[in-house]
Amino acid sequence: MLKEGKIGLAEAVSITTLLIITKIFYSSTAVVVKKTGTAAWYMTIISFLTSMLLFTLVYILMKRFPGKNIIEIFQIVLGRFIGKSLGLGFSAFILYYSAMSLREFLELLKAYVLPYTPPSLIFASFICVTILLAYLGFEVIARVSYISIYPVLIGLGILLILASTYYKVDNIKPFFGYGLNTTMYNGVMRSSAYAEVMLLAVAMNTLKDTKTFKKAGYISLVFGGAFFSICLLLYVMAFSYTIGSENLSGMFQLSRIIYLSRFVQRVESLFLFIWVISSVVTVSISFYMSMATYCKVFDIPSQKPLVYVFGILLFTLAILPKNLSEVIEIHMIVIRQYSGIWVFGGPIIVLLISLLLRKKGGSIKDEKI
Amino acid sequence: MQKKSSIHNLFSLISYKEKKEINDFYIPEINEEDKHVQNNSKQSSIKSETTNLSVDADDNNISTIMQANIEYLFKKFNYPVNKDFVMREFLVAGKYKAFIAYIDGMVDRVTINNFILRPLLNFTNLPDMGNDSQLDFLLKNVLETNQAEKVTKPADIVYGILSGNTCLYVDGCSYYLSCETKGFEKRGVETPQTEGLVRGPQEAFNENLRTNVTLIRRLIKDTNLTTEFVKVGKRTNVQCAVVYINGIINPAIVQEVKRRLTGISADLVMGDGMLEQFIEDSSYTVVPTILSTERPDRTASHLLEGRIAIIVDGTPFALIAPVTLHSFMHTPEETFFKWPVGSLIRLIRIFAVFVAALLPALYIGMVGYHTEMIPTDLMIAIISAKENVPFPTVLEVLLMELSFELIREAGVRIPGLIGNTLGIIGALILGQAAVQANIVSPVLIIIVAVTGLGNFAIPNFSVAFAVRIIRFAFIFGAALLGFYGIGLVLVAVIALLSNMKSFGVPFLSITAPKTSTSGDLIFKKPVWKQEKRPDNINPLDVRRQPNISRKWAQEDAESEERKNIDDGRRDEDA
Numbered sequence: 024m025l026k027e028g029k030i031g032l033a034e035a036v037s038i039t040t041l042l043i044i045t046k047i048f049y050s051s052t053a054v055v056v057k058k059t060g061t062a063a064w065y066m067t068i069i070s071f072l073t074s075m076l077l078f079t080l081v082y083i084l085m086k087r088f089p090g091k092n093i094i095e096i097f098q099i100v101l102g103r104f105i106g107k108s109l110g111l112g113f114s115a116f117i118l119y120y121s122a123m124s125l126r127e128f129l130e131l132l133k134a135y136v137l138p139y140t141p142p143s144l145i146f147a148s149f150i151c152v153t154i155l156l157a158y159l160g161f162e163v164i165a166r167v168s169y170i171s172i173y174p175v176l177i178g179l180g181i182l183l184i185l186a187s188t189y190y191k192v193d194n195i196k197p198f199f200g201y202g203l204n205t206t207m208y209n210g211v212m213r214s215s216a217y218a219e220v221m222l223l224a225v226a227m228n229t230l231k232d233t234k235t236f237k238k239a240g241y242i243s244l245v246f247g248g249a250f251f252s253i254c255l256l257l258y259v260m261a262f263s264y265t266i267g268s269e270n271l272s273g274m275f276q277l278s279r280i281i282y283l284s285r286f287v288q289r290v291e292s293l294f295l296f297i298w299v300i301s302s303v304v305t306v307s308i309s310f311y312m313s314m315a316t317y318c319k320v321f322d323i324p325s326q327k328p329l330v331y332v333f334g335i336l337l338f339t340l341a342i343l344p345k346n347l348s349e350v351i352e353i354h355m356i357v358i359r360q361y362s363g364i365w366v367f368g369g370p371i372i373v374l375l376i377s378l379l380l381r382k383k384g385g386s387i388k389d390e391k392i
Numbered sequence: 393m394q395k396k397s398s399i400h401n402l403f404s405l406i407s408y409k410e411k412k413e414i415n416d417f418y419i420p421e422i423n424e425e426d427k428h429v430q431n432n433s434k435q436s437s438i439k440s441e442t443t444n445l446s447v448d449a450d451d452n453n454i455s456t457i458m459q460a461n462i463e464y465l466f467k468k469f470n471y472p473v474n475k476d477f478v479m480r481e482f483l484v485a486g487k488y489k490a491f492i493a494y495i496d497g498m499v500d501r502v503t504i505n506n507f508i509l510r511p512l513l514n515f516t517n518l519p520d521m522g523n524d525s526q527l528d529f530l531l532k533n534v535l536e537t538n539q540a541e542k543v544t545k546p547a548d549i550v551y552g553i554l555s556g557n558t559c560l561y562v563d564g565c566s567y568y569l570s571c572e573t574k575g576f577e578k579r580g581v582e583t584p585q586t587e588g589l590v591r592g593p594q595e596a597f598n599e600n601l602r603t604n605v606t607l608i609r610r611l612i613k614d615t616n617l618t619t620e621f622v623k624v625g626k627r628t629n630v631q632c633a634v635v636y637i638n639g640i641i642n643p644a645i646v647q648e649v650k651r652r653l654t655g656i657s658a659d660l661v662m663g664d665g666m667l668e669q670f671i672e673d674s675s676y677t678v679v680p681t682i683l684s685t686e687r688p689d690r691t692a693s694h695l696l697e698g699r700i701a702i703i704v705d706g707t708p709f710a711l712i713a714p715v716t717l718h719s720f721m722h723t724p725e726e727t728f729f730k731w732p733v734g735s736l737i738r739l740i741r742i743f744a745v746f747v748a749a750l751l752p753a754l755y756i757g758m759v760g761y762h763t764e765m766i767p768t769d770l771m772i773a774i775i776s777a778k779e780n781v782p783f784p785t786v787l788e789v790l791l792m793e794l795s796f797e798l799i800r801e802a803g804v805r806i807p808g809l810i811g812n813t814l815g816i817i818g819a820l821i822l823g824q825a826a827v828q829a830n831i832v833s834p835v836l837i838i839i840v841a842v843t844g845l846g847n848f849a850i851p852n853f854s855v856a857f858a859v860r861i862i863r864f865a866f867i868f869g870a871a872l873l874g875f876y877g878i879g880l881v882l883v884a885v886i887a888l889l890s891n892m893k894s895f896g897v898p899f900l901s902i903t904a905p906k907t908s909t910s911g912d913l914i915f916k917k918p919v920w921k922q923e924k925r926p927d928n929i930n931p932l933d934v935r936r937q938p939n940i941s942r943k944w945a946q947e948d949a950e951s952e953e954r955k956n957i958d959d960g961r962r963d964e965d966a
Contacts, residue, residue: 033906137761137876148873152880152887159891166890166904167883285767292762292875299879 025318025326027229028162035223035230035239036246037169038308042219043247044175045305047254048298049127050351051216051359052273055255058209060264062200064256069210071248074217077367078244081224082237084374088384092227093370094319099384100377107320109369113225114316116365118333121309122340123354125149128302130347131272136295146338149303154334156307157314158327161229164308171300178297182274183254185281185290189261200264215363216251220244222312224370225319271347310337418896419642419714419930451546458489458563465493465559468550477553482509485518488526489563498556500575507536508558508571527565535560539572551629579708581607584686586853591728596686601705605633607688608710612637612695622653624670624704625661631705632667635691640698642930645714648895649700663707671702673893678858681894683712683719690724697910698931714895714929716902718913720852721745726916734916740849742914747846748859752789753866753878755839759785761874773835780830786871788832792840793867795822797860800844901928910936 030038059066088096094113098106129145137145156164200206220240223230230236258273261280270276275298278291314326314333323329344350377383449455449464462479469477481491492508511534518526531540543549549559549568556574581603584596597604605619616638624630632653636646652671661667668682669675685691691701691710702711712719721741726734758766759774766774781788799822803815823837843863850856862885869877892899902909907927911917920941925931940946 031905034904132876137874140873145873145876148877148880152884155884156887159887162905163887163891166898166900167887169904169906170886170890170900171883285769288767289764292758292765295762295875296879296882299876300883303880303883 024322025228025315025324026160027226027315028160029231030162030165030226030229031231032235032239032242034165034169035226035235036242037172038165038226039220039223039239039243040246041168041172041175041301042222042305042308043217043243044250045124045301046216046359047179047251048272048274048301049124049131050271050355052255052258053268053270054351054355054359055209055213056259056262056264056273057268058201059206060200060268061195061197061259062206063259063264064195064252066200066206066210066213067216067251067255068248069207070213070216071244071251073211073214074220074363074367075241075244077214077363077371078217078220078240080374081221081367081370082233082240084370084377085224085227085236086233087374087377087382089233090228091384092319093221093224094316096370096377096384097373100373100380100382109373110316110320113366113369114313114320116362117222117225117309117313117316118336119340120358120362121306121313122337123344123350123358124302124309125306125337126341126344126350127355128306129341130350131275134271134347135275136292142342146341149306150334150338152303153307153310153337154330156303157311157333158330160326161226161311161315164304164311165229168304168308171304175297175301178294179254179274182278182281182294183257185283185287186257186261186277188283189280190257191260191263194260194263195256212360212363215361215366216359217244217247218363218366219309221366221370222308225312225316310334416896417644417648419644421930449546454544454546454549454566454568456564456566458491458561461561462491464546465550465553469495469553480509482513484512484530484562485515488518490561492558492560493553494558494573495553495556498554498576499558499573503537503573503575504558508560508573511536512560527560527562527567527569530560530562531569535569535571537571537573540569543568543570551623554629555631578603587685587687587690587723587851589723589725589728592724593687593689595688597688597703597708597710599706599708601631601633601703604688604703604708604710605635608635608692608695608701611688611692616640617695620650622650624653624656624667625658627659628661630661630667633701633703633705635695635701635703635710637695637698640696640925640931640933641700642698642932645700645895645929649702649713653702661704664702664704664709664711665707667702667704668711673895677888677892678861679717679889679892679899680720680852680854680858681713681715681892681899683715683852684709684854685712686710687724693724693727694719696936697925698929698933714897716894716897716928717889717899718902720855721850721914722912723851727919731916731918735914738914738916741851744846744849745859748843748850748856749863750866750878751839751843751846752793752863753870754875755836756785756789756867757870757874757878760871774833777833777835781833783831785836786867788836789840789867792823792826792832792836793843793863795826796840796844897928902926 055063055066084096085091085093088099091099094106094110097109100106101109125146129142129149132145133140133142156167220243223236223240227233227236230239254274258277259267261267261277262270262273267273275291275294278294279289281290282288310333311326314329317323317329317333318326344354449457449460455461455464462481465471465477465479471477471479476495476497477493478496479491479493481489484490490512492504494504512530515534518529527542531542543552543559544567549570552570553559556576558571558573560569560571578600579598581595581598583594587596588594595607597607609617614637618636618638620634622632622634624632634646634649634653649671653667656667656670658670661670664684668680668684672681674681683694686709688710691712694712694715695701699712699714702713703709704711721738726737729737759778763771778785783791796819799815799818802818803812806814819841823832823841826832827834827837847856847859850859865881865885866878869881871877873880890898890900890904898905901907902913908924910924910926911922916922920937923937923939923941924934925936927934
């Protein structure tokens, strides 16, 4: 059994919230605006509602097996072989997610800040810190994410306020964007952007009980949804949907245009801090989760000997895509648009099977015996 | 066979070995207490102590023959080579052979002459009542010292003599009498050297353990204030006082501190600095996990919050555990000022930490990587000042930092007044000369000076040192990767800090993991609103004061209400 320690509600919420909202720094903003135009800000609310629904289904599954994490539930319902294979698939997917987040971060960093630095150096330094965090364990990652969520949110708030000189309400017209159909379709598909909340199901053992799981999940979803909606709304108001769909990193571009006086201008480098901190923590969480899933599948008691091997895997995966367009057009579409089918779909199928087979975990007391 | 084992060793270097499971110490919640105590403590069996009448004196037995005991003590104290050891033989009441033994310099001669020797020699009517009872009689009727006790173990009497007591033995007895005669030279209670305050008490600990404990007891006049003594160090045999308030502190902490103290098996444990290294949780961190203070009032306030203090004989400091990073940022000053002032002082200190750790790194990153964020005018100023300097910025910074550290170190070592002068003159002249010689740019002098100021504003000396070390990590991060590098180092530092523990308490707790605060973390609440003790150390008594601690305010409100009602009635009547 992997020793992970215990985390509280606040830390659990900050982990998932940070995972969800970090996307706003990446290409996600522009892609959404490109797909749904001026309707982007309420499209994300549709995604949020969809993911709430899907998360509720997962919660029902978790409630049937109190005290068990999702990997154990897979094994209980589907048998050891299929359960473990599914768990392994999850581990591989989370690693892939982690690597692609890293790659996207690198591409944007190269484009905006460090054009002459070799990518391998950026990768290596980033992965060193990631390995350190993963080595120290889940409790430490949870604490770091709880501490770093404050500067990230406060920094973003300041950014949005400083850029307020550019907001024009007319920019969000026409209200229906490219039509309700497109908005609805994209809204449902982009619920994958909230699929990070499923990591709570993997880390179930570190939470106090299923109630905390439910609370943490809902709070971070609501938080993420509101956050995305506000950010997208203000982004479209600042750039309009035409230019807005062309920026590489929406929020970073927004910080670049800030001009208050001759002294307060081009302050994007300060926002680089929150961007780096949130990215490192996000990649570290997913990197750790990938290892944790692997450990849970094979009953490995500690993730520590795995960190170096997984670190190399992360590096290799991250360096695979040929260029930025491959990252954005293939991998990010897979992760932010279709991954939900797999991440939410898997557990929901398992829920259906467990309902059909009437499999149910006992109370926590029984399990302990 | 040899070959096989070397291959085996080689493989063992790279293969994964499951670590031996170590039971992490943690402070249990109050209801968990009983279970934890059972687990943590080893059942100690109390041996019944019996005194044997014996002729030979050795480490286990006290002889009933005086000569044997004298020889034993001579051997123990390496007499006559060792000139510190003094033994005087005499006759009690003119007929019973006896001796006293002590170490010259550790004792008060007046006490020995007037209140031990004189009564014993002048006393004449000693009744004949069996050997052991005679000493009892002497203890009760003749000796005039305030503390005197029977000692039945040779090791105890040796330790007593070493710590300044006088040993009395009368022929035929099976035990010694240990009379308290400590009288070595010591410093008086003076003002604090490193933790000075504008407002508040101006007393500091000194090197005498008894004085130090008394200073605390004077502040907390509570029967539950408990002092236990533990001997540490095989040869130094230093006395450590473990001070806590029974009923507030979680008993697991006391047990753990005593376990760690008694578990030290080292020759030399001298002072609080060494003891700290022997008992701290993580030795490989730059930030301390035990708070060292020279102020009795600060120690008292920590005791009242449910922490423990360890005072080592011979040092004017108390060690306080378990602590978190926040405790290192506090001084008693804030408590003595009103809450807005206190909060402001703390904010300035936190700002100082950031300046001390990050400013040079930010400068390097800004000049080297993120020039666009510097306004053009300022940029031109920086560039024109830097034009004649042949070194890269990072080298300039390292050069200046190094000289700054040199000045500081030299200032500490040079005696007295010259030290201060050297600091100021050295910094001024060196900086000015360096700028004129085009070795560094003038902007950098400002940066390094402000960084130095920030470092001095950190209230704890050990933390200030740690920040100095961490600063270099940030400088290298910035030189290599700009703000991105600083961001990475920042996350790594936060991760390492949150991994640290102080006696089982996470070092960043209250913030992460989040626990309820006592209203005294960064922003201070008014003192009457600080109702609870910090939750992260699981004190037995959580509440510090009732919800309404200012009863007079309630009385005022009630009388106001009554007055209003009376006024209302009067109006109605009218």
